[in-house]
Amino acid sequence: MMDETNSKAACSTEDLTKEEVIGYLHNLSPVKQGKFFDFQLQSKDRSFRGVCFSPGKRSLFAGLQADGSAVKIKKFRIDTRSNAEDLLMNNNVEIQQLPAAPFPKVDIPSTLTLGMLKSISPGQLITVKAKIIHLQEQKTVKTSSGPLSMIEGQIVDVEGYSKIILWQDFVNKVMQSLLRVKKDNYSKELFVNTAKTGTIIKPSEPFKEVLALAPTFSENVSNVTAAGKVVGIISSSQYLSCIKCNKKIEDDRSDIVACHHCGMKQMKETCDKSYYAQIMFQTEEKENLTITLFDKVIKELISVAGVTDLSGNSFDKLLLDLKNVLITYNKRTKAVSKVNRKVEQEKEVQGQ
Numbered sequence: 001m002m003d004e005t006n007s008k009a010a011c012s013t014e015d016l017t018k019e020e021v022i023g024y025l026h027n028l029s030p031v032k033q034g035k036f037f038d039f040q041l042q043s044k045d046r047s048f049r050g051v052c053f054s055p056g057k058r059s060l061f062a063g064l065q066a067d068g069s070a071v072k073i074k075k076f077r078i079d080t081r082s083n084a085e086d087l088l089m090n091n092n093v094e095i096q097q098l099p100a101a102p103f104p105k106v107d108i109p110s111t112l113t114l115g116m117l118k119s120i121s122p123g124q125l126i127t128v129k130a131k132i133i134h135l136q137e138q139k140t141v142k143t144s145s146g147p148l149s150m151i152e153g154q155i156v157d158v159e160g161y162s163k164i165i166l167w168q169d170f171v172n173k174v175m176q177s178l179l180r181v182k183k184d185n186y187s188k189e190l191f192v193n194t195a196k197t198g199t200i201i202k203p204s205e206p207f208k209e210v211l212a213l214a215p216t217f218s219e220n221v222s223n224v225t226a227a228g229k230v231v232g233i234i235s236s237s238q239y240l241s242c243i244k245c246n247k248k249i250e251d252d253r254s255d256i257v258a259c260h261h262c263g264m265k266q267m268k269e270t271c272d273k274s275y276y277a278q279i280m281f282q283t284e285e286k287e288n289l290t291i292t293l294f295d296k297v298i299k300e301l302i303s304v305a306g307v308t309d310l311s312g313n314s315f316d317k318l319l320l321d322l323k324n325v326l327i328t329y330n331k332r333t334k335a336v337s338k339v340n341r342k343v344e345q346e347k348e349v350q351g352q
């Protein structure tokens with residue numbers, strides 16, 4: 001077949017052929033949406049994102065990652081559509097440990113951003129770097145293992161925020177930790193808490209970036225909704241972030257970009273994209289509101305709209321196209337947490 005022979009991407013490095021790839025496993029993710037997990041594969045001269053759509057294989061990958069030896073992976077395909085060189089694999093994937101190290105293993109630290117929390121199934125253990133911005137008073141709660149002290153707080157990072165519950169010894173610590181994703185039975189909100197075993201909380205380097213605005217607890221109730229439309233964009237930006245350290249990358253218009261923070265060179269197409277927009281929203285009562293949309297909300301809009309190319313003015317178009325919507329935003333911070341399309345019942349009645 002034509003496209004099988006056209007493996008331009010695969011031939012660009014010596015340690016990746018169409019048949020096999022050799023490298024070290026890093027940053028194996030939890031199973032996401034019950035469907036897949038991903039990881040980074042450090043090959044000889046670059047790092048690939050691998051995505052495996054067979055959750056049952058995760059324990060095999062986890063064991064090999066923990067072991068730390070190099071592996072050889074066979075039976076994958078290279079996704080050249082959106083993300084130039086993602087290695088996609090399913091149940092057929094073959095992965096084997098190599099007896100000798102073909103090249104040195106490097107350290108690839110990574111943490112999950114709070115913006116990604118939504119895509120994680122409850123019960124998974126994750127690592128996040130975040131800042132505690134609000135803590136409630138310590139409480140003692142009766143549990144099946146006796147009375148336990150707990151404290152509820154709000155954490156924030158560059159992309160988003162989350163409720164956090166710290167149990168027992170973790171009550172006063174901040175933060176780079178293994179946490180468990182939980183789901184609130186009533187509000188269905190995902191949040192994180194310290195796990196019974198395995199949680200480590202340690203101080204980390206303070207954020208240099210602007211952090212997301214997060215409501216504090218008293219403000220959670222001051223989330224309000226408004227119906228209306230977007231009438232203008234005060235400012236909007238989309239930028240690339242480094243695969244390794246998540247920091248913003250200056251786009252110098254070449255195919256290969258270097259991260260100013262960690263120095264890693266990477267293909268522009270493989271970088272994550274982040275979005276931000278400050279917009280003017282006009283309510284049905286003709287009140288003009290200045291509101292802010294952060295990455296998480298914008299990514300939801302993009303996925304709902306099914307847009308893949310946001311170059312040119314299509315990002316602004318996507319925003320300006322928000323008519324007849326219901327927004328949920330925080331009264332004080334003006335940060336939007338949700339955008340819903342309003343059901344257009346009247347139109348249906350009129351048969352338009």
Ligand SMILES: [Zn+2]
Pocket residue numbers: 242243244245246247259260261262263264
């Ligand atoms: Zn970097």
